Every structure is written in C-alpha cells, then in structure tokens.
Amino acid sequence: MITREMSSRQLLIFLILPAVIIILLVIIGPIFFAFTLSFNEATPRLGGIDLHWRGLLNYIHFFFQNAQFWLSVRVTLYFTIVSLIIELTLGTGIALVLNKKFIGRGFVRAIILIPWAVPTVVNARLWEWIYAGSSFGALNGLLKVLGVLAKDNNIVWLGFDIPFAGVPVLSSFFSWMGVSRALNMIILADTWKVTPLVIFLLLADLQQIPGSLYEVASIDGANSWRNFGLLPIPTSSRYSW
Incomplete structure (x- = not known):
C-alpha cells in the first residue's frame, strides 16, 4: 500500500473545512x-410561507x-x-496598562476576559436584572445604598426618556436620532461585553512591538505620550480597523 504524506496546504484545508461549512450553513x-x-411579499401559512x-x-417603499x-x-x-468610540478608547487604555509588567498581571487578564466569555443570553439576563426599574434592580439598590437615590424612588433605566430633556437643542437632536435612556443603557451593556x-x-x-523600540525612543528623548503616539497606535491600527 502506497501512503502519501499530507502537505501542509492540504492539512490546512482539511482543518478549516468544517468551520467553512458551518459558516456557510449558519x-x-x-x-x-x-x-x-x-x-418578495411573504405571507405566513401553516408549515411555511408563501412568496x-x-x-x-x-x-x-422603505427608502422613500x-x-x-x-x-x-x-x-x-x-x-x-458611540459604542465603538467607548470600546476602542477603553480597550486601548486597558491594553496599554496590561502590556506593562506588574504583579498579578495574568490574574487581571483572566478576570477581564470573563464578560466576553459569558454567553450573550446570560449577559442579557444579567443586565435585565441590573436595570430592573424597581427596588429589586441592582443598580437602583446600589444607588440607594450610596445615598444617591431616595428609598422610595426608582429610576426606570430601560425607559424611553430623551437625554438632556432640559436642553432644547440637544433634546431635539436626540429625539430626531431616536436616542433614549434605554438605548444608552444598552450601549453600556454592550461595552461591558x-x-x-x-x-x-x-x-x-502591542506585545509584538520589540522592547528595543521603546529604548531607542527613550534615548531620543521621547516621553510616555510620544511613545504612545509613535509606537502603539500606528502598530495596532490594523486591528482597530
């Protein structure tokens, strides 16, 4: 029996083929x-739809x-x-901190990964409980403990109140945009995820940037802000896009 070793290209195709099939189907x-x-105009019927x-x-109809x-x-x-601005700003800042060496860095990295690892359905139920507009809501309860809210007062976090209602220009803009308190709270939950x-x-x-580049920049008189602008941002820009 003649056997032939699988080339690296064939092995690569063999390994990614199941994922490609799943992506095509799902x-x-x-x-x-x-x-x-x-x-088409879809009309539902028992066992399917008529097109x-x-x-x-x-x-x-929808465009005009x-x-x-x-x-x-x-x-x-x-x-x-809004979510991209917040997530990229927070993500860049925290990534720069985690790129430094400090005690417990591995533990902090593992903890930070938890929100992303938690299934989306669980995240949704978690934030629904946090935002509950009653005394049972975690956020309302926390604000009452801190003395920010009165004990008989509850904020409906998922309500349709327009932000900056007291400022005519801003309230008109947010009303035109369809922005509400609920939307901003959903952005906060998405940011956490x-x-x-x-x-x-x-x-x-960031970890692919050689330490020698920072040393050379320091020798040339670059401070922390210059290092941040010259090294991490250009190098990591392809990931941001």
Missing part, C-alpha cells in the same frame, strides 16, 4: 435567503415612503459610533 445561507426574501414577487417595490426605516438607520448609526475582546486584540499586537 451565516451565509440565512443572509442569502433574507436577501432573496427582500424582493409573492414584488421586485424593487419593497426597497422603494417609510419614516420608521430611516429612524432605525439613525438609531443604528448612533449605537455603532465587547471591550474585553478589543483589549486582547490590541494587547496581542
């Missing part, structure tokens, strides 16, 4: 189905006749921009 397939569905071809009429669609676009833009991933992506890149 992600690409539904996206393609949703794209096809967007050109009636509409062509571009659905897109014309449905104000709710553009409101959802503005809400999505606000959520994306996603920031650890940003931290470790940036940290992995």
